[in-house]
Amino acid sequence: MRIRVDWRQSVGLAGSVLQYLAIPLVFPLVLALYYREPIAPFVVAIAVTLVLGTAFDRFESDGEIGPREAFLMVSLSWALVALIGAIPFVVAGVGTIAHPINAAFEAMSGLTTTGATVLEDFSAHDRSILMWRQLIQWIGGLGILVLVTSILSQLSVGGAQLMETETQYDNVDKVTPHIQDTARLILKLYAGLTAVAIGVLYTLGLSGLAPNMDLYNAVAHAFTSVATAGFSPEPLSIEAFAPVVQWALMPFMFLGSTSFVLMYFVLRGDLNRLRESEEFRFYLGSVLVVAGLVLAVLAANGNPTGEGTHDLVRQSLFNVVSIITTTGYANADFTQWSAFAQYLLFLAMFLGGMAGSTTCSIKSLRWLVVFKAFRRDLFTSVHPGAVRPIRLGGTAIDEETIRDIYSYTLVAVLGVFLVSVFVAVDGARAGLDGFGAFDAVGAAASTFLNIGPAFGPAGPYGSYDVLPMSTKAAMVVWMLVGRIEIIPVIALLTTSFWRS
C-alpha cells in the first residue's frame, strides 16, 4: 500500500479528459457559424480546456491507479468540465446564465444530467448556446456510463461491484477485458441509441405527425433523452410538441436507464440474459406500478386538468417514466396535481433505473438487494442462527456488499434530508416567499438525486432562478456529489484519504 495518494496521477488524467472536451465543443461552434451567431463563447472555452488540459496532462506518470487516485480524478474531472462548460454561458453574457454562479449551476446541472434550470427567457438565447446546453448533458451521460462500467464497478462504492458487467457470468466469453475496450463498446452503443432517437424524432417531424420537430429539436431531445438528462431548448419542454413525441421519447428514456451491458448482450441475441435479470424485472415493475398508482390517483381526483382518458394515461406514464429514469422532462405541470399525486412523484425520485446506465438516484439494483436483505433479516430474526445467503441471478451476494448497499442507501436518503435543511434555512434567511417545507425538500431531493424538476416554484415550468445565489452555489456542489455516487467525494474529505 502506498503511503500517500498519488494526486499527480489524478491531475494528469483529469488533464486528458479536458483535452478531449475540445472535441464536442466544436459542434456548437459549427452551429454558431451556421446560424451566424457569436463564436466567441465556444472559442474561449476550447482555448481554456486545451491550455488547462495540456498543463494538467504533464503531471501524468506511470504510477498505479488505486481507488484514491480514481476518486480524486473523477471528482476533479467532473468539477473542471462543469466549470469549463459554463464558460460559453458567461461569455455569451445573455440572460440569467450570464452570472457566473448561474452559469456554473446550469453547466453542472447539465453535466450531472440533472436538468434543473435557471433559465428564464428561452427566446433570448442563441441556438448554439441552447444546443451546447443539450450537448453537455449528452457528454455527462457518456461520462457516467464510462465511470460506472469501467471504474466504479471495480471498486466498492455502495455495492456497485454487483452491477451487470460483461464478465458477470462465467459461461459468457470475456468479450472486453480492458477498460478502454469497455469504454469504446459503451460509446458505440450510446452513440447508436442516440442516432436512432434522432432518426425517430426527425421522422415524426418530416411525416407531419409532429410538425415542429425539426432536425435541431430532434438532435436536442435525442441528446437529453438517452442521457436521462431532461434539458429542452423549448420553454414548454416536451409539451411544445404533439403528444406522439411523448410516446416516442418514452422508450429512449427507458433504455437510457437500462444497463448498457445488458442491452449489449440482448443486441447480440442473448435474450436469456434479459429473462434472467431480476434487476430489469424490478425496474420495469417499478415503472408500471408507480404509473398505475399515479393514474389511479389522477382519475380518482376527477381528472384535474380536464383531459380525456388517453391524455391521463399518457401523462401518468410519461411523468413516471421521466421521474424514475431520472430524466425530468415534463409534459404536464404536475405542480397542479393533487398533493398525493405529487407526493408519489416525490417518492419515485428515490428509485432510479438500473445500475450501469445513465440513470441517477439510488437505482433499482440497490433497492432490490435492500428488499431481499430485509426479507432475509426478518427470517433470521425469528429463526436465529439460520444461514440464508441472498442471491441475485442465482449467485450468493457476500455480506459485506449487502452492508455496503444498506449503508449507501441510508446515506443517500439522509443526504437528501441534510441538503433539504440547507435549502430551507437558506430560503428562510433570504426571505423567500411561497417556498414551503415540501418545496424545499423537493428541490433538494431533485438536485441531490439528479432528477431535475421539483415542486412549487421549482416545478417543471418554473425555474431554480428564484432560489438565493447561495442555495444555487451549494446545489452545484451536491449535484456533483450525488452524480458520482457520493462516496468518491466524501472520501476526499476524510483525513485517512490524504494520510496513511
Place this chain on the structure above:
Amino acid sequence: MRIRVDWRQSVGLAGSVLQYLAIPLVFPLVLALYYREPIAPFVVAIAVTLVLGTAFDRFESDGEIGPREAFLMVSLSWALVALIGAIPFVVAGVGTIAHPINAAFEAMSGLTTTGATVLEDFSAHDRSILMWRQLIQWIGGLGILVLVTSILSQLSVGGAQLMETETQYDNVDKVTPHIQDTARLILKLYAGLTAVAIGVLYTLGLSGLAPNMDLYNAVAHAFTSVATAGFSPEPLSIEAFAPVVQWALMPFMFLGSTSFVLMYFVLRGDLNRLRESEEFRFYLGSVLVVAGLVLAVLAANGNPTGEGTHDLVRQSLFNVVSIITTTGYANADFTQWSAFAQYLLFLAMFLGGMAGSTTCSIKSLRWLVVFKAFRRDLFTSVHPGAVRPIRLGGTAIDEETIRDIYSYTLVAVLGVFLVSVFVAVDGARAGLDGFGAFDAVGAAASTFLNIGPAFGPAGPYGSYDVLPMSTKAAMVVWMLVGRIEIIPVIALLTTSFWRS
C-alpha cells in the same frame, strides 16, 4: 427447532399481562370515588381485563419461549392492553373519545407513549378519565422498559443486543441473571424516578413558585415525563404552568430517555460506566447541538414570539429535549416558528434517546453505530482489503449486528415515508383542507416514531381529531408497530413466521 410457532404460549403470556392490568386500573377507580365521578368506566374495564386475562391464561403451557413466541406475545399484549385501555373512554361516553376509533387512538397513543391526542374539549372530561389517560402512558413506559431490557436485548432486533445490559462488562458482577429480577430492578428504578418527579413538582406547587401545580397535576406530569410520553390533562400542556415547571421537567424527560441500566450503575456509584458510555455522550451531544441550532435560528429570525432571551433559551431547550427524548410536551406553539426551525424539529424526531430507556424513535445507539460504520466504510472504500472492526466502549461489534442496525435504521426511515403516503392520500380522499404535504409527513413521522405533536393542524395545540377516521385507525396500527421496534410486528406478516 420447532416446526410451528407455539401460539398457545404467546396467548397464555398475554393473558397474564391482562390480569396484571387490573392493578393500575384501580387507581382511577379510587380517584373517581374520591371525586364522586362515575366509576362504571373503570369497573367495566377491570371486569373485561380479568375475564379475558383468565381465559387466555389457560393456554399457557410449559413449552419454550422462542423469538416467534416472544414477538407474537408482545404484539398481542400491546394491542389488547390498548383496546382494554380504551374501554373507560367509550363507557364514559364524553367528547371526541366516546367514538370507539378515537378511543382506540387515544389509548394506543397513550400506551405507546406517543402522546398524540384527539381530545378537543379538555374541560368536558372527568378528572379520573384524564388521569387514566396519564397512567396508561406510565404503564406503556414501564412495559417498553421491561420489553427492551429483558426480551429484545436477547433477540436480534435492529441491533438491540448492543444496548447496555447489566452483563455487558465481564468485570461487573452479574447482578441480576434472570428476566424477572431485571424487570423488578427496572420497576423499582422507574417508580423511584416517578416518585422524585412527583416530589419536585408538588414542592414547586406548595412553595408558590408554580401555584397551580397541585398534587393531581404533579402526579399526572410525573407519569408522562419519566415515560417520555407527553400527555397532559391541561389543554395548554406545560404552558399552563410557570416557566420553572419547564426547567423542572427537563431532567426527568432526559433521564426517562437515558439507559436505565446505566442509571442503575451510576446510582450504585459506578461513575466510570457513565464516563465510558459513548452512547450517553452522543445522546447528550445531540440534545445540546440541536437546541443550539434551534436557538440560533429563532434568534436570527428576530424572535418571532417577541419574548426575552431567557424565554428563547428555555423554549429552544425545552422543545428540543421534548422532541429528542420523544416526550412531545410543548411550551410554545412551534407551528408559529419559521419553516426552518420547524424543519429542524422534524429532523430531530428521527433521533431519539438511549436504548434501554422509555424513549422511542431510532435511538442514539443506532445512530452512533451508523455514523461509525459509515466512517469505516469510507475508509475501506479507499483502502480496500483493510480490516477495521467498529468498537463501542472498547469492544468490537460483529458485522452482522452492524448490518442489522443499518437495516433497521433504513426501514424506520422508509417506514415513515410509506405511512406518510397513506396520511397524504387519505387526507386528499377525505377532502381535508389546510393539511399540506409537510403536515402529512410530520403527522406520520410523529405517530410512527411515537413523538406526539406534529405540525400544522396536528401541532402541539392542535388535535389529530381533524384527520379522517381511516387515518386515525391506521395510526393506531403503526403507533404499535413503531413502538415495539417494527420487526416483531412485520415478522408476523411473513409466511416463514407461521410455517417451517
